[in-house]
Amino acid sequence: MIKPTIVKGTRDFGPVVVKKRNYIFQTIRSVFELYGFQPLETPAMENLSTLTGKYGEEGDQLMFKILNNGEIFDDASKATNSRELVAAVSEKALRYDLTIPFARYVVMNHNDLALPFKRYQMQPVWRADKPQRGRYREFYQCDADVVGSDSLLNEVELLLIYDTVFTKFGLQGYELRVNNRKILSGLAEVIGKSELLTDITISIDKLDKIGIDGVRKELTTRGLSDNDIAIIEEFLAIDGTGEEKLDKLKVLLKDSPTGQKGIEELSFVLNSGYATFNTAPIVDVTLARGLNYYTGMIVEAKAPAAVKMGSIGGGGRYDDLTGLFGLKGISGVGVSFGVDRIYDVLEELQLFPETAGQSTKVLFLNLGEENARVAFKHVQSLRNAGIAAELYPQNAKMDKQMKYADKRAIPYVAIIGESELQENMVSIKNLQTREQEKIDADAVIRFEYK
Numbered sequence: 001m002i003k004p005t006i007v008k009g010t011r012d013f014g015p016v017v018v019k020k021r022n023y024i025f026q027t028i029r030s031v032f033e034l035y036g037f038q039p040l041e042t043p044a045m046e047n048l049s050t051l052t053g054k055y056g057e058e059g060d061q062l063m064f065k066i067l068n069n070g071e072i073f074d075d076a077s078k079a080t081n082s083r084e085l086v087a088a089v090s091e092k093a094l095r096y097d098l099t100i101p102f103a104r105y106v107v108m109n110h111n112d113l114a115l116p117f118k119r120y121q122m123q124p125v126w127r128a129d130k131p132q133r134g135r136y137r138e139f140y141q142c143d144a145d146v147v148g149s150d151s152l153l154n155e156v157e158l159l160l161i162y163d164t165v166f167t168k169f170g171l172q173g174y175e176l177r178v179n180n181r182k183i184l185s186g187l188a189e190v191i192g193k194s195e196l197l198t199d200i201t202i203s204i205d206k207l208d209k210i211g212i213d214g215v216r217k218e219l220t221t222r223g224l225s226d227n228d229i230a231i232i233e234e235f236l237a238i239d240g241t242g243e244e245k246l247d248k249l250k251v252l253l254k255d256s257p258t259g260q261k262g263i264e265e266l267s268f269v270l271n272s273g274y275a276t277f278n279t280a281p282i283v284d285v286t287l288a289r290g291l292n293y294y295t296g297m298i299v300e301a302k303a304p305a306a307v308k309m310g311s312i313g314g315g316g317r318y319d320d321l322t323g324l325f326g327l328k329g330i331s332g333v334g335v336s337f338g339v340d341r342i343y344d345v346l347e348e349l350q351l352f353p354e355t356a357g358q359s360t361k362v363l364f365l366n367l368g369e370e371n372a373r374v375a376f377k378h379v380q381s382l383r384n385a386g387i388a389a390e391l392y393p394q395n396a397k398m399d400k401q402m403k404y405a406d407k408r409a410i411p412y413v414a415i416i417g418e419s420e421l422q423e424n425m426v427s428i429k430n431l432q433t434r435e436q437e438k439i440d441a442d443a444v445i446r447f448e449y450k
Contacts, residue, residue: 009129009137016357016409017343023356024169024339024346025122028142031165032120035157037144040119042101045092052093054100054324056292062127064137065090094126098143099321099334106147107325115148115330122339136340143315145334147322155269155297155317158335159281162301162313165337167278170351173304174312176279179287180266181294181316183249186259187235190252191228200224201288204236208286212236235285242270242283249285265296295319299335303345312341359388361449362412362428363405366392371416378414378426378444385445405431412449 006012013021029039045066052060067089095101098121106113122142129135144161146154159176166174188197203218210218212233219229231252238248246267253259270281287298296317303309315335322330346352362382364375375391382389390410392401405413415427415436426444429436439447 007137009131009135011136011138015359019359020347020352020356021339021343023352024342025142027168028165028337028339029120029122031161031168032142032144034164035118035144035161037118037120040102040105040121041123042095042098042105042121044094044124046095046101046104048091048093050104050325051096051100054293055096059096062129063096064094064126064128066092066094068092095123096127097125098123098141098336099145099318100324102143102145103321103332104325106330107322107327110322110327110330113148116146116154117148118144118146120144133344140339142337142339143334144336145332147330147332150319150331152265152268152272152297153274154333155265156272156275158315158333159269159299160275160277162299162335163277163279166301169342169346171304171345171349173306174279175302176277176281177284177287177300177302178266178269178281179284179298180262180296181298182258182262182265182296183253183285184262184288186253186256186262187232189256189258191224191231193224193228196222196224200232204232204286205288207236238285242281243267245283245285246270262296269297289314290316293318293321297333301337303341304349307345307348309341309345311338312345313337355450358409358411360390360408360410361387362389362414363401363408363410364389364391364414364416365398365401366395367398367415367417368395371418371421374421375414375416378416378441381445387445387449402431414444 048063048065051063055062068091102119102121106117120143122140124138124140126138129137131137144158146158159178162176184201185194185197188194188200193200199222200219203215203222206218207215215236216229216233219232224232235249235252238245238252240248246263249263250260253263266283270283281299284300287300289298289300294316296319298316299314300311301313303312313336315333317331317333319331320328321332322328364372364379366372366375372391372395379389379391392404402413411431413429413431415429417427420426420438424441425438426441427436427438428444428447
């Protein structure tokens with residue numbers, strides 16, 4: 001007998017978990033639509049040529065490639081390395097994220113789109129990563145992007161979307177960290193090492209993990225002088241409020257037009273007076289995610305420190321993402337929510353509302369054919385009124401039916417025994433408080449099922 005298993009890094013979701021996940025999806029979706037974003041879905045698989053080279057070398061390695069099915073691999077025997085072999089036997093891959101498929105969609109449909117185009121997308125993605133807490137091989141992303149607009153108001157609204165969603169979740173202590181790619185480019189310009197931008201940012205991005213001494217050592221090995229490193233250390237030492245940090249950056253990057261532009265953009269997003277945040281964004285000059293395609297604002301949402309989860313969302317401005325597919329001049333900006341990590345955070349902090357895992361509000365006990373027939377009419381009336389209700393399918397011992405309701409976390413049971421049947425009444429029992437009351441049958445539909 002083969003013992004059933006599932007692939008590492010994937011999960012089954014039982015009914016209660018699915019309901020809680022749906023609570024997350026519905027909350028995020030409601031905010032997306034509140035801000036005027038439209039839904040979009042793309043296929044689970046894309047042509048390998050669409051995805052390859054868009055995420056860097058590591059991304060190419062972490063893609064799940066799909067074997068060409070039912071075809072003769074004539075070129076496979078001619079392959080001299082693994083890259084050639086993959087090309088010979090695979091032309092498709094599971095999508096790695098939602099951004100590149102979205103860019104492909106825009107390029108294919110731009111003549112029919114009303115720009116700016118505001119879309120949201122909530123679908124699974126796949127990565128051949130090493131599974132660990134908060135990191136899975138199959139997981140959902142929830143993205144919101146605006147393409148066809150250079151306005152920084154889009155950045156303001158996307159930050160407000162994060163703030164609104166996390167506030168609705170009751171998530172306190174989360175951090176919304178922001179930076180601008182142009183500020184990092186400005187730092188490289190000031191030290192005269194623009195060609196080492198990636199090397200510099202890779203090193204400073206590790207500040208939390210290896211400390212300033214570790215960063216200094218890494219920068220030395222990457223060919224930077226002591227004077228260069230001193231300027232970078234001054235950059236990393238910038239502190240104070242968001243406004244104070246931006247003022248200090250203006251001085252440090254005074255000789256970099258690119259850096260000044262980045263400071264100006266970030267200042268508008270944070271201090272233009274358009275938005276009032278429940279949790280103010282934090283200027284973080286070390287934030288360097290996605291530099292292979294972000295060109296302006298960079299944002300990362302971090303879980304409360306007590307949860308030790310790290311990032312639960314991120315995004316930024318990409319001025320020429322569609323240029324990867326030959327369509328120049330369409331600017332874009334977007335953010336993404338990491339649903340799976342958000343679930344773990346809400347679960348650990350016990351922030352799911354009690355109703356999030358519920359479906360059925362009231363279970364009518366089955367106490368015989370005549371009683372069940374009357375009960376079923378109540379069930380249908382409740383359903384017609386939008387209240388989830390069930391009738392236990394067979395006449396079983398009351399204790400068994402009550403245990404079923406408890407196991408299902410159904411908050412109420414309705415009892416129509418012989419006395420209730422004769423009196424045209426229904427007894428409603430709250431399974432949490434164990435309180436029971438008998439009400440008129442006509443009042444069943446008006447009862448407050450919490």
